[in-house]
Amino acid sequence: MREAAFVKQNKDKWLKFENVITNKSQIHPDELSSLYIEVTDHLSYAQTFYPQSKTLEYLNHIASQSHQIIYKTKKESSKRFITFFTEEFPLLMYQYQKQLLIAFLTFLLFTIIGAYSAAHDGTFVRSILGDGYVNMTLDNIDQGDPMRVYKEQGELNMFLGITINNIRVALYAFIYGILFSIGSLYIIMQNAIMLGSFQYFFFEQGLGWESVRTIWIHGTIEISVIIIAGCAGMVVGNSILFPGTYTRLVSFKRGVKNGLKIVISTIPFFIIAGFLEGFVTRHTEMPDWLAILIIGGSLILIIFYYVIYPRQQHKKELLKHMNTPEIPTF
Structure with a gap:
């Protein structure tokens, strides 16, 4: 996917996410967690296909800014221990x-x-x-x-x-x-x-x-x-x-x-x-x-x-x- 198309497809989610972490808008923890997962997935994608780009720099910024907020509000799944070893850690x-x-x-x-x-x-x-x-x-x-x-x-x-x-x-x-x-x-x-x-x-x-x-x-x-x-x-x-x-x-x-x-x-x-x-x-x-x-x-x-x-x-x-x-x- 071209970088411009990638940005156009996802920019609304990024802006929503940035607004939450910047202005501390109220949002359900599960929705915030889902947005965070999507943003970090996009960050991984940008690291692979758009290295050294402004898109990667922007996603790096909002992902790092959001980390502490997410882990204060995220509800941990009962399967977290298993998914760590089967999904999160291998990646x-x-x-x-x-x-x-x-x-x-x-x-x-x-x-x-x-x-x-x-x-x-x-x-x-x-x-x-x-x-x-x-x-x-x-x-x-x-x-x-x-x-x-x-x-x-x-x-x-x-x-x-x-x-x-x-x-x-x-x-x-x-x-x-x-x-x-x-x-x-x-x-x-x-x-x-x-x-x-x-x-x-x-x-x-x-x-x-x-x-x-x-x-x-x-x-x-x-x-x-x-x-x-x-x-x-x-x-x-x-x-x-x-x-x-x-x-x-x-x-x-x-x-x-x-x-x-x-x-x-x-x-x-x-x-x-x-x-x-x-x-x-x-x-x-x-x-x-x-x-x-x-x-x-x-x-x-x-x-x-x-x-x-x-x-x-x-x-x-x-x-x-x-x-x-x-x-x-x-």
């Missing part, structure tokens, strides 16, 4: 695929660096993992049970401890994004180097496959969501560095809100990872096919929800707008 996540890719490549790079350093420096693993952990693991290997560390605590205590710790790491990765994204990349780097040296240590002991089939039962989701939390931190950092058509303050507030939504989306996955580590990983006697099934299923779940599904939802949203009949220009 949001589509906007940040680039940051997710950068976070993943950073993690991959420093994992390789960690493994390489462990292979060429005999003291590197101990400096990263600590003498206590390395000595304990070597003792477990000598006793014929290299993965005994996953069996020493009770299931429930381990589940709770691991879940809380993982959420804490994710929050650090998010909050440190305020340091112009560098803080989030640093958290990713720390965890990646630790993983690379940790995994190399087991390969060096001739326990490569056993470590992979055991550790990655919970590690597939655990590591993935740490990367995603790092992506959330980069959303915050980039909102400061690249405000676009927003003022820097408005961009920062928007970045914090969107980054926090990404972090919230990871909480169910951290719970799943904690459950797997507390209740499943300890069963090292399970057959290889079952371990592979859990690892593969976890990987597919993460890739689908954070990469494939957002693309599907974005395509559906574009088709919805493109099917609108074109109005002649004025």
